[in-house]
Amino acid sequence: xxxxxxxxxxxxKQYFPIKGGFFGRTVNxxxxxxxxxxxxxxxxxxxxxxxxxxxxxxxxRAILRLEEPSDGKVYFxxxxxxxxxxxxxxxxxxxxxxxxxxxxxSINPRQAVSDVLNEAMEIQNVLPRxxxxxxxxELLETVGLNGSQADRFPHEFSGGQxxxxxxxxxxxxxxxxxxxxEAVSALDVSIQAQVLNLLDELQEEYGLTxxxxxxxxxxxxHISDRVIVMYLGKIMEIGDKKSIFDNxxxxxxxxxxxxxPVPDPDREREHIVLRGDVPSPIDxxxxxxxxxxxxxxxxxxxxxxxELKVHDGMREGHEAxxxxxxxxxxxxxxxxxxxxxSF
Amino acid sequence: MEETILxxxxxxxxxxxxxxxxxxxxxxxxxxxxxxxxxxxxxxxxxxxxxSLSILRLLAENGKVVxxxxxxxxxxxxxxxxxxxxxxxxxxxxxxxxxxxTSLNPVFTVGQQISESLTTHQGMNKKQAMAKSVDLLKLVxxxxxxxxxxxxxxxxxxxxxxxxxxxMALACNPEILVADEPTxxxxxxxxxxxxxxxxxxxxxLGMSxxxxxxxxxxxxETCDYVAVMYAGQVVEYSDVxxxxxxxxxxxxxxxxxxxPRPDADQEKLVPIHGMVPSPFKxxxxxxxxxxxxxxxxxxxxxxxxxxxxxxxxxxxxxIYDEEWPGPKEVDVFGEERIAKG
Numbered sequence: 168x169x170x171x172x173x174x175x176x177x178x179x180k181q182y183f184p185i186k187g188g189f190f191g192r193t194v195n196x197x198x199x200x201x202x203x204x205x206x207x208x209x210x211x212x213x214x215x216x217x218x219x220x221x222x223x224x225x226x227x228r229a230i231l232r233l234e235e236p237s238d239g240k241v242y243f244x245x246x247x248x249x250x251x252x253x254x255x256x257x258x259x260x261x262x263x264x265x266x267x268x269x270x271x272x273s274i275n276p277r278q279a280v281s282d283v284l285n286e287a288m289e290i291q292n293v294l295p296r297x298x299x300x301x302x303x304x305e306l307l308e309t310v311g312l313n314g315s316q317a318d319r320f321p322h323e324f325s326g327g328q329x330x331x332x333x334x335x336x337x338x339x340x341x342x343x344x345x346x347x348x349e350a351v352s353a354l355d356v357s358i359q360a361q362v363l364n365l366l367d368e369l370q371e372e373y374g375l376t377x378x379x380x381x382x383x384x385x386x387x388x389h390i391s392d393r394v395i396v397m398y399l400g401k402i403m404e405i406g407d408k409k410s411i412f413d414n415x416x417x418x419x420x421x422x423x424x425x426x427x428p429v430p431d432p433d434r435e436r437e438h439i440v441l442r443g444d445v446p447s448p449i450d451x452x453x454x455x456x457x458x459x460x461x462x463x464x465x466x467x468x469x470x471x472x473x474e475l476k477v478h479d480g481m482r483e484g485h486e487a488x489x490x491x492x493x494x495x496x497x498x499x500x501x502x503x504x505x506x507x508x509s510f
Numbered sequence: 511m512e513e514t515i516l517x518x519x520x521x522x523x524x525x526x527x528x529x530x531x532x533x534x535x536x537x538x539x540x541x542x543x544x545x546x547x548x549x550x551x552x553x554x555x556x557x558x559x560x561x562s563l564s565i566l567r568l569l570a571e572n573g574k575v576v577x578x579x580x581x582x583x584x585x586x587x588x589x590x591x592x593x594x595x596x597x598x599x600x601x602x603x604x605x606x607x608x609x610x611x612t613s614l615n616p617v618f619t620v621g622q623q624i625s626e627s628l629t630t631h632q633g634m635n636k637k638q639a640m641a642k643s644v645d646l647l648k649l650v651x652x653x654x655x656x657x658x659x660x661x662x663x664x665x666x667x668x669x670x671x672x673x674x675x676x677x678m679a680l681a682c683n684p685e686i687l688v689a690d691e692p693t694x695x696x697x698x699x700x701x702x703x704x705x706x707x708x709x710x711x712x713x714x715l716g717m718s719x720x721x722x723x724x725x726x727x728x729x730x731e732t733c734d735y736v737a738v739m740y741a742g743q744v745v746e747y748s749d750v751x752x753x754x755x756x757x758x759x760x761x762x763x764x765x766x767x768x769x770p771r772p773d774a775d776q777e778k779l780v781p782i783h784g785m786v787p788s789p790f791k792x793x794x795x796x797x798x799x800x801x802x803x804x805x806x807x808x809x810x811x812x813x814x815x816x817x818x819x820x821x822x823x824x825x826x827x828x829i830y831d832e833e834w835p836g837p838k839e840v841d842v843f844g845e846e847r848i849a850k851g
Contacts, residue, residue, distance in 0.1 A: 218697035325785050355553035355724065360768030360781035382697070385727075389770035389779065412772075426702035428727035429773040430766070432750045436731070440706055441699045444667045508706025510731040 172242075173376050174207040174230070174344060179239035181222070181229045185449065197448050199225040201400040202239070204475075207344070212370070212377040214387040217397035218423075220445055223380045226397075227346045230378070231263055232256055243344070261291040264337035268349035270329035274321045280307070280332055281317040284339045291340040306335045311365060327358035334365065338373070346378045351386060363390060384427050388412055393484075396420045399448055399456040402475055406485030416478060416487040418495065419457045428510060437507040455489070462502035463495055512543035515718050516565070516603075516686055521578035523557075523564045532789040534560040534573070536742040539816075540735075542686065547712065547719040549733035549750070551726065553765075555786050556739040558722045562688045565720075566605055567595055582686075601631040604679035608691035610671035614663040620647070620674050621659035627681045646677040651707060669700035676707065683715060690722045705732060726769055730754055738762050741787055741797040744816065748823035758825045760802045796828070804829065 182196040200222040207213045215223040229236040232248060241248040248259060267273040274283055284303045288294055294302055304314035310331040321329055330350065337345050347366070351359045363386065369375055381387050387394060394411040396404040396419065404417040415421045425439040441460045446452055452459050458468040467490050477485065478492035494500035523535040535557040542548050550558045564575050567588070579586045587598065599605075607613045615623060624646055625639035634642065640659065647655035650673040663671055672692060679687055689708065693701040709732065712719055721732055729736055729750065736753045738746040738761065746759040757763045764782040784801040787793055795812050799805040809828055817830040828834055 218699065327785060355786075356726070356765060357553065357768045357782035358785065360770070360779040361783075363770065363779055364781060383770075384698070385770040385772040388772055389776060422699060424772070426698045427772045428701075428705070428725065428731040430726040430730045430754065430769060430771060431773065432730045432754050434773075438702045438706065440702050444669055444700065445697070508702065508709065510705040510709050510728075 170208040172206055173209040173244060174378070175240075175242040176206070176226075176230065177204045177240040177242070179203050179226065179229055179241065180237045181225050181234065182237040195449055198400050198451055199448060200229060200236075201451070203397075203400075203402050205395055205402065205405060207376060207378055209343075209376055210370075210374055211392040212379055212390055213393045213395065214379040214381060214391040215395045215397055216381060216384060216387050216423075218382060218445060220399065220448055221397040222400040222448075223382075223397050224348055227265065227348050227378060227380050231260070231265055231346065233265075257290075261293070261340045262343045263346065264340065264342040264344070265346040265348060266330070266333045266337050266350040268352050270326060270333045270353075271321075274329060274332060274336075276321050279318045279320055280324075280335075283321075283332065284336055287336050287339045293340050302339070306339055309338065309369070310335045311361070325358075327354055327362060330354060330362055331365070334362075334369070338369065341373075342375070344376045344378065346380065348380045349382070350379075352381065352383060359386070366390065384424065396423065399445060399451050401456050402488060403457065404485075404487045405475065406482070410482055410485040414481075414485075416481060416485070416492050416496070417457075417489050418461050418463050420487075422462075435509060437509055440506040440508050442504065442506065462504050463491055463500055464503065465491065465500075512546070514541045515544045515583060516542040516720075517579075517581040518542075518561075518565065519579045519581070521561065521564055521580065522576045523560055523569065523573060524576050525570070525573045527572060530790055533742055533792065534789065535564060536792075538578075538737075538739070538742075538744050540737045540744060540747055542718050542720060543735070544685075544718055545712070545716050546734040547721055547732055549721045549723060549729040549736040550739060551723055551729050551736060552739035553724055553786065555741070555789065557742040558724075558739050559690055561739070562605070562690055562720060562722050566599055566603060566688065568599075568605075597631070600627045600679070600684075601682045602684055603686045603688065604682070604684040605688040605690065606672070606675045606679050606692050608694050610668065610675045610695075611663065613675060614671060616663055619660050619662055620666070624659075624674070624678050624681055627678065631682045642681070643677070646681055647674070649680070649711070650674075650677045651703075652677075668696055669703060672696060672700075672704050673707070676704075676711070680711065680715070684717055686718045686720065687712075688720045688722070691724070692721075693728065694723070694725070701728075708732070726765065727772070738765070741792065742789070743797060743826065744824075745798065745826045746824065747816070748825075752823055758823075758830065759798075759827050760804055761798045764801075796826070 179200055180202055181200040182198050184193040185195045187194040215226060217223050228234045230241050236249055281303050284306060285299055288299055303317055307314050307317060312331055351362050379390055391408045393407050395402055398419050404420045415424055422439045422441050443460050446459055454470045455468040455473050458464040473488045473490045475486045475488040480496060491500050519539050521535055521538045525532040525534055538561055552558045563569050565580050575588055580588050621640050621643045624643040628634045628639040628642055644655045644659050647658055652658050652673050693704050723729060733750050736750050737744045740761050746762050757766055767780040768782060782801050793799055795810045796814055799809040814826050814828045816824040816826045818824050
């Protein structure tokens with residue numbers, strides 16, 4: 168089956184100015200996202216994973232133009248969203264919805280649930296007024312809430328239920344793509360599983376495409392078809408879920424996966440421990456962004472930015488941005504340091 | 511037989527609010543063997559943090575331990591005067607918290623803050639305390655400690671701050687370290703550094719650790735024993751291998767089945783239906799009964815005790831009562847079956 172490109176991001180950059188000095192001039196930039204490109208196909212779930220400050224949330228927001236991207240193109244079904252006027256963009260917002268991490272902060276506490284959903288439909292003009300009430304009840308039931316709860320206020324719901332309201336709001340305008348920005352991160356595991364299953368079912372039923380932004384590798388492994396690993400505003404590795412989890416090639420991906428504690432006490436594991444902290448995105452390292460912590464860093468890594476590409480032993484569509492994938496894999500290149508720990 | 515350093519028995523802690531009494535911790539017992547790590551795991555509102563705050567008597571003003579004993583080397587520290595408690599906290603029993611920024615004082619240098627417990631508990635003078643602070647920063651793996659000791663918390667990253675917290679906690683060689691979600695606010699690669707550090711220090715200093723967390727992965731890798739809490743009570747207590755290999759309480763089973771695993775592919779997650787009961791309206795019987803697929807009338811009416819299997823593993827579920835009239839096997843969470851006993 169031919170895969171249809173739904174979203175294509177090209178050379179996306181998001182620089183936030185830092186004001187300072189006596190006249191409040193722009194003294195520098197936070198390079199939150201720095202030249203990234205990827206494609207999302209219709210009906211799939213692509214996750215962006217990475218640690219704080221890697222630019223995963225900024226990417227989601229830039230795609231929706233919640234923050235105007237500094238540079239780059241965002242094609243949605245062939246139209247470059249980044250070049251649209253604000254009013255044209257608003258029409259397209261119907262197709263791209265977002266669910267946020269904190270349902271407490273993203274739903275107006277003074278609106279009843281029905282008003283929250285009605286407002287979304289009103290703005291996008293998706294249904295004649297008379298039919299909306301019925302649709303609201305339907306939506307609430309779709310996300311596992313009770314239709315009779317439509318006139319309640321957000322504070323009357325638990326965290327998990329509020330996240331369901333957030334999902335219902337996103338669904339109310341019949342979107343094609345939903346960006347889930349840490350959508351289940353604030354929920355307890357037993358509730359998180361309910362919401363993850365709901366997202367699964369909705370995808371199947373409505374043919375939705377998800378761009379799933381998360382720091383939780385367990386959740387990412389569960390929900391994704393493909394995974395993008397970001398570090399300091401750059402894509403380090405991209406590939407189908409199996410390649411990323413079973414055959415990671417970038418030293419950062421390997422360290423990231425190795426660092427997760429696994430719920431299996433029978434597996435005695437040595438974890439790779441990276442040195443130091445993530446550097447500041449204001450003045451990111453030259454060359455490969457990861458070289459300051461990378462156990463395999465060479466001189467070339469300090470000067471040349473590695474290209475994201477397929478290396479030997481990688482399947483089509485599995486790409487890593489590292490100069491030395493082959494040398495590391497063959498054991499030719501020895502690590503400069505290797506710290507491990509068992510907990 | 512392992513030497514027990516801390517024994518918590520029948521702990522009950524309530525908060526008295528305008529809307530009534532909230533029984534945040536309702537009959538929690540566990541013991542901490544010397545040199546071992548015990549995990550207290552549970553979801554929000556399970557009472558895990560309140561348990562640790564009760565042990566150290568750091569509860570908010572409207573909170574009160576209403577019943578139970580906390581025996582530290584055989585002495586009930588709940589009977590201690592506030593002065594005696596101060597001699598214990600930060601000295602014999604130390605604590606680290608989730609948010610290192612809010613637990614460090616922003617207007618004092620790192621060195622001043624570490625020195626405080628040294629001058630208070632160890633009778634050191636300022637100069638000695640500062641020198642010891644540098645040693646401690648070195649111990650927790652902070653590079654160029656001589657420079658860091660004069661810096662303020664805002665000058666440090668999150669991981670560094672947590673290291674400083676650990677240095678402060680270790681200043682007086684505590685016998686017990688209470689770690690309340692110490693890595694929850696940290697990124698995984700930094701979490702790995704901190705967990706490795708805690709383990710390494712424990713091996714070197716021989717202290718016991720009470721590890722409070724919601725993360726089952728962290729529990730599996732760091733703890734020797736685990737108490738699973740739900741709605742203010744311990745529902746299951748066992749050694750870590752038994753807990754993961756053969757979980758017995760339906761809640762523990764449900765928790766493990768709803769966890770998306772980073773180390774394996776799963777077809778489907780099996781969530782626990784419903785949600786945690788309101789602390790104002792606790793069920794009369796088993797607290798988990800409203801969400802439990804195996805619940806019977808007995809479960810809804812009467813709270814089960816902790817049943818001991820004779821090997822120190824305990825579970826608060828009627829299925830494990832000898833008088834349990836039901837079938838030997840009970841359907842819990844779909845196709846999976848749990849065997850009795």
